[in-house]
Amino acid sequence: MKDTKSSEPKNPFAVQTPEDIPAKDVVSLFVDVFSDFYHIPHPGHTFLNGPRGSGKTMMFRFLEPDCQQIKQKKRLKNLDFFAVYVPIKNTEIKLTEFKRLENSRADLVISEHFLVTYTASKFFSSLLKARVPDPGNRNAKKLRAYFSNRFRQLLAWSGWTEQLPEIGSQSNFDAVLKHFVDIFSRFYGSVLAYLRDLALDETLHSYKGALLGYLDFLLPLIKDVRDLGFLPAGPIFLLIDDADNLNLTQTKILNGWVSSRTSEHVSLKISTQMTYRTYQTPTGQPISAPHDFTEVNISSVYTSSKNLYLERVTKIVERRLQMHKIKRTPKEFFPVYKKQEEAIDQIGKRLLADWKTKGRGFRASDDATRYARPEYIKRLQGASKSGSTYKYAGFEQLVHISSGIIRYFLEAASQMYGKMRAKSGQTIECIDPSIQDDVVRDQAREFFFAEFDKLEADEGETFENLSKIKRLRNLIRALGGTFHEILVSNASERRVFSIAFSDDPGVEILSVFKLGVRYGYFHESSIGNKEGTGRTRLYILSRRLAPVFTLDPTSFAGYKFTTSGVIREAMERPKTFVGKIQSGGVDALLENPQLPLFEEE
Amino acid sequence: MTSPKVSLSMLTTVLPQHIDVFICSASFEGRSTVVAKKLDHGHVDRAIICANQVNFTALINSRANELQQMFGNRGNIVEISMDNPLIIADRFQHELRNMINHSPATYVIDITSFTHEALLIVLRVLAVHRKPTDRITCLYNGASEYSVGLPAEEKWLTKGVGEIRSVLGYSGQIIPTQKTHLIVLVGFETERAERIIAAYEPNELSLGYGSLLESISPPLHDLNRKFHKKLREKYRKVSEFTFSCEDAFAAKAAVLKQANARPDFNVFIAPMNTKISTVGVALAAFDNQAIQLCYASAERYNFEAYSTPSDDCYFFDLPPLTAS
Numbered sequence A: 001m002k003d004t005k006s007s008e009p010k011n012p013f014a015v016q017t018p019e020d021i022p023a024k025d026v027v028s029l030f031v032d033v034f035s036d037f038y039h040i041p042h043p044g045h046t047f048l049n050g051p052r053g054s055g056k057t058m059m060f061r062f063l064e065p066d067c068q069q070i071k072q073k074k075r076l077k078n079l080d081f082f083a084v085y086v087p088i089k090n091t092e093i094k095l096t097e098f099k100r101l102e103n104s105r106a107d108l109v110i111s112e113h114f115l116v117t118y119t120a121s122k123f124f125s126s127l128l129k130a131r132v133p134d135p136g137n138r139n140a141k142k143l144r145a146y147f148s149n150r151f152r153q154l155l156a157w158s159g160w161t162e163q164l165p166e167i168g169s170q171s172n173f174d175a176v177l178k179h180f181v182d183i184f185s186r187f188y189g190s191v192l193a194y195l196r197d198l199a200l201d202e203t204l205h206s207y208k209g210a211l212l213g214y215l216d217f218l219l220p221l222i223k224d225v226r227d228l229g230f231l232p233a234g235p236i237f238l239l240i241d242d243a244d245n246l247n248l249t250q251t252k253i254l255n256g257w258v259s260s261r262t263s264e265h266v267s268l269k270i271s272t273q274m275t276y277r278t279y280q281t282p283t284g285q286p287i288s289a290p291h292d293f294t295e296v297n298i299s300s301v302y303t304s305s306k307n308l309y310l311e312r313v314t315k316i317v318e319r320r321l322q323m324h325k326i327k328r329t330p331k332e333f334f335p336v337y338k339k340q341e342e343a344i345d346q347i348g349k350r351l352l353a354d355w356k357t358k359g360r361g362f363r364a365s366d367d368a369t370r371y372a373r374p375e376y377i378k379r380l381q382g383a384s385k386s387g388s389t390y391k392y393a394g395f396e397q398l399v400h401i402s403s404g405i406i407r408y409f410l411e412a413a414s415q416m417y418g419k420m421r422a423k424s425g426q427t428i429e430c431i432d433p434s435i436q437d438d439v440v441r442d443q444a445r446e447f448f449f450a451e452f453d454k455l456e457a458d459e460g461e462t463f464e465n466l467s468k469i470k471r472l473r474n475l476i477r478a479l480g481g482t483f484h485e486i487l488v489s490n491a492s493e494r495r496v497f498s499i500a501f502s503d504d505p506g507v508e509i510l511s512v513f514k515l516g517v518r519y520g521y522f523h524e525s526s527i528g529n530k531e532g533t534g535r536t537r538l539y540i541l542s543r544r545l546a547p548v549f550t551l552d553p554t555s556f557a558g559y560k561f562t563t564s565g566v567i568r569e570a571m572e573r574p575k576t577f578v579g580k581i582q583s584g585g586v587d588a589l590l591e592n593p594q595l596p597l598f599e600e601e
Numbered sequence B: 001m002t003s004p005k006v007s008l009s010m011l012t013t014v015l016p017q018h019i020d021v022f023i024c025s026a027s028f029e030g031r032s033t034v035v036a037k038k039l040d041h042g043h044v045d046r047a048i049i050c051a052n053q054v055n056f057t058a059l060i061n062s063r064a065n066e067l068q069q070m071f072g073n074r075g076n077i078v079e080i081s082m083d084n085p086l087i088i089a090d091r092f093q094h095e096l097r098n099m100i101n102h103s104p105a106t107y108v109i110d111i112t113s114f115t116h117e118a119l120l121i122v123l124r125v126l127a128v129h130r131k132p133t134d135r136i137t138c139l140y141n142g143a144s145e146y147s148v149g150l151p152a153e154e155k156w157l158t159k160g161v162g163e164i165r166s167v168l169g170y171s172g173q174i175i176p177t178q179k180t181h182l183i184v185l186v187g188f189e190t191e192r193a194e195r196i197i198a199a200y201e202p203n204e205l206s207l208g209y210g211s212l213l214e215s216i217s218p219p220l221h222d223l224n225r226k227f228h229k230k231l232r233e234k235y236r237k238v239s240e241f242t243f244s245c246e247d248a249f250a251a252k253a254a255v256l257k258q259a260n261a262r263p264d265f266n267v268f269i270a271p272m273n274t275k276i277s278t279v280g281v282a283l284a285a286f287d288n289q290a291i292q293l294c295y296a297s298a299e300r301y302n303f304e305a306y307s308t309p310s311d312d313c314y315f316f317d318l319p320p321l322t323a324s
Helices: A023-029 A056-063 A065-072 A096-101 A105-129 A135-157 A173-198 A214-226 A248-259 A298-303 A306-323 A338-358 A364-384 A395-401 A406-424 A433-451 A468-487 A506-519 A543-549 A564-572 A574-584 B008-014 B031-037 B057-074 B085-100 B116-129 B190-200 B218-232 B248-260 B275-287
Strands: A046-049 A082-087 A236-241 A266-272 A294-297 A496-501 A522-528 A535-541 A558-562 B005-007 B019-026 B044-052 B075-080 B106-110 B135-140 B143-146 B158-166 B179-185 B204-210 B239-243 B265-271 B292-301 B307-309 B312-317
Touching (some): A056 A082, A096 B158, A105 A248, A214 A248, A298 A306, A306 A395, A395 A433, A468 A543, A506 A522, B005 B008, B008 B031, B019 B057, B085 B116, B116 B275, B179 B190, B179 B248, B190 B265, B248 B265, B265 B275
Parallel strands (some): A236 A266, B019 B044, B019 B106, B179 B204, B179 B265
Antiparallel strands (some): B005 B312
C-alpha cells in the first residue's frame, strides 16, 4: 500500500475533508461567513442549501465545540451552544434493504428508530470528542446516576426489556460515555441485522426490540444530559449534513422533527445539496419557512452581490498562503496576464476619453468597466477568428469563474500549484498566467464535455423525444452561444449570464433547468417579474463554462427575459437558435429587463 | 495466481458432464451469448436467462430469445430490472425455488454480462439456497477490447450516474461512530468512480487497479492503469493497491487485506473491474460481514460498441458460501 502524495510538500490549496482537520487548523483556515448566514450559529431550525463544495461542511465543522472553544476563547460550559455533527453519508443510513419496508407501517417506526439511534450515537461520541472537564469526578457521578435511573426508565418506556450493563462505581466520565455509545451502536446493529434478514425475504417479519422516537426518547435524553450541568446552557445543535442522502421516509421523519418546534432545546441545522426529497412530514403536512424553519441558500447569497464572494475567497486564500508561509497577496500569487490587462486598460482609457461624445453609461467609468474587456475579446476574435487566445488568468478572474463555489476555486488552484511545482521546483512564488489559463480551460472543458456525450445533437428529433440530458446540453449550448454573441455585440449590457422567464415555463422545461442546477450548470434565483407584480425564476449559467464559450466571467449583472417557447427552441435546435441571434440580433429572441441584477461596484 | 482459462471451443471439456442449472444474463453485449453457444445444450437441465426489461429492451429481448432458443423449453427468461434490486432478488429466488423441487446439484453461471449489482445479488441468493454439496462453476469470457474502435483516451463504457446505493444483501455492519474507508476496484469508468467517491467523501480512500500479470490482457491492463492514474491524480491522499482481474480468490485476498489495513473504519467497497474480481469482492464480503458493497447505476451504456468477445473462457468453482 502506498500513500501516493505523502512525501511531497503540502499544497496550500489541497481540499481536505473538514472532519479530518484539527480544530486549530479549522479556526486558522475558516473565514467567518456567518454574517452572510446569520441564522446558522443562532437558535432555531435552519436549512442550509448549497451545491457540493460550497463550504457547508466546513461551516458545520467550525461550529463543533473544539473549534468554538478556540474561537470564542471560552470553556466548553460557557459556549453559546453545543453542536453535534451528524453526517448523513450516502449508504450508512439509506440502505437498499429499506425498500422492503416501503408502504408498510413498519417503515416509519423502524426508520425513526434507526435515525434516533444514529443521532444519539453521534451525540455521545461528540461528548467524548469534546473532552468534557471533570474535576473531582463530579460529572461522572451525575452521568452514572442518570444512566442507572432516568435513562433506564426512558429505555423501558420505549420497549427495552433487556438488562442494562452495570457501570462500575469508579468509572470515569469517558468510560460512562462509552457505555452510552455502545448501547446505541447495539441498537443500530440490531436494526442492521433485521434489515439483513429482510434482504431476500419477500414477506415482512416483525421487529422485536425497543423502538425509539424523537419526541419520546431523543429529545428528553438530550435535554436531560444538557441539564446535568457540564454542557452549555444554550441549545444543542444537531448538524445534519447532506440530508439529501436520506430516503423519502427518513426525510419525512426529519421534517417531523423540524415541525415539532423544539429549537429552544434542540436546533436542527440541516444542510442539503439542493436535492432534498420533500418538505412533507409523515402525516402529510408540509413544513415551511419561516414558520417552521429559516432557509439559507448559499448560491443566492453569493449571486446577489458581485463582491461579497470575492471578499470571502480573498480572505480564504490569504489564510492559506499565510499558513504555508508564502508572503504574497492573492493577486500577487495569481497574477494577471500583463499584456492582456494592459491592452484592456488601453481600451478602457479610450472609452473614458470618448465618453462625452459616444458614452452610453451613466458615468465615464461605467463604460470602461462594462465594455473594455468585452471589446478586447471582440478584437481578438476579429483578429484571429477565434477568441481562444484570451487568457483566463488573474486572481479576480479565477474567483469569478469558480461561480460562488469555493471548492471549484481551491481544486483549480491546487492543480495549478502542482503544475507550477512540476515546472519550477519546490519554491513557488506565483502561478504563471499560462498555467492558470490551461487549468481553467481544461476544467471547463471537462465540466461541459465529461457529463455530456460527444455526439452532436440530433437537430431533427422532436422535443418530446429528446432526453432530458440532451435538452440540457442543447440549452447550455444555445445560451452559451447566445451570451457570447451578446458579449461581442454592441449591446449596452454585454456581460449576460442569466435568463428570467416572462411567462410560465411549465413543468417540462423546469425539470431540465432543475437537472442543470443539480449538476451545477445553473444557479437558481428569483427576480422581480416584468410587470412588477411579483417574482419570477432566474437561471444563472455557471461561470465555470466561461472558457468553453469565450465569455467574460468578471460580471454577471446582465440578464434577459425570455419565454417558454424561445427556450423550447433552444433545447431543440441550439445551432439554429444561435444562428437566429447571429443574423437577427439578440432582441429577436430575448427581451431586455429594466435593471441589471446588481449595480457594478 | 490466475483462474484456469480454456479456449471457448474446448469449454465443455472442463465443465461437469451434466449441468442441472445454467444461469446467464442477456445483455446488449455480444459477449452475453458466446459462452452459452459453446455449451452442450442437451446436457443442461434448466437455464435461467436474466433479462433486464427496463433499458435497451429490444436489443436485450433479441439476445434473451437467442439464448432461450438454445435451450428450448428448458430455458426460462427471468425479467429483472436494473433500477430495482428487489426485483432481481425476488425473481431469481422464485426461479431457484422452482428448481429446488428438482434437487439440482450442479450450477454453472456465466458471469460475463450481469451488471456488477445483479451478479452480487445472484451470488447472495445462491449462498442462501445452495446445499453444501452443490457445485457452482463460474464462467467468464474476457473482452478482447472495450469501447471498440476508440483511441485509449476516448474510451468509455457508461455515461452519467444515477442512484448510488448499497447492494442488496451486502449492507455491512456499520458502526456510526467509525470513520469511512472506501475501496474502489477501478475499471474503465472514472466518472462513475468519481461520483461514488464524491458521494461517500471517505476519510480513507483506496484505489485498486489490476496487477499486470493478473489482467485479462496487457492492453487492457494499460488502459486500466490510465484510468486509475487519472482518478488517483484527483485525490490528495490515496492508498493504492493491486488485485487480480482473473482470479476471484486472489482478488478476495487483496480486498480483505486492504480492508483490514484500517481495522476501526466502516468499509465500503465499489467493485468496478472484471466480474471475476467482483466475485472476489462478494467472497470477501461473505467472509467479513462488516463490509458494505455499493453500486452506482449508470444512465447510459455504450451499447453500440461496449466490447468484443475474446476466444477464451475463465472457469472456477465457488467455495461453499456462508449466508448470513
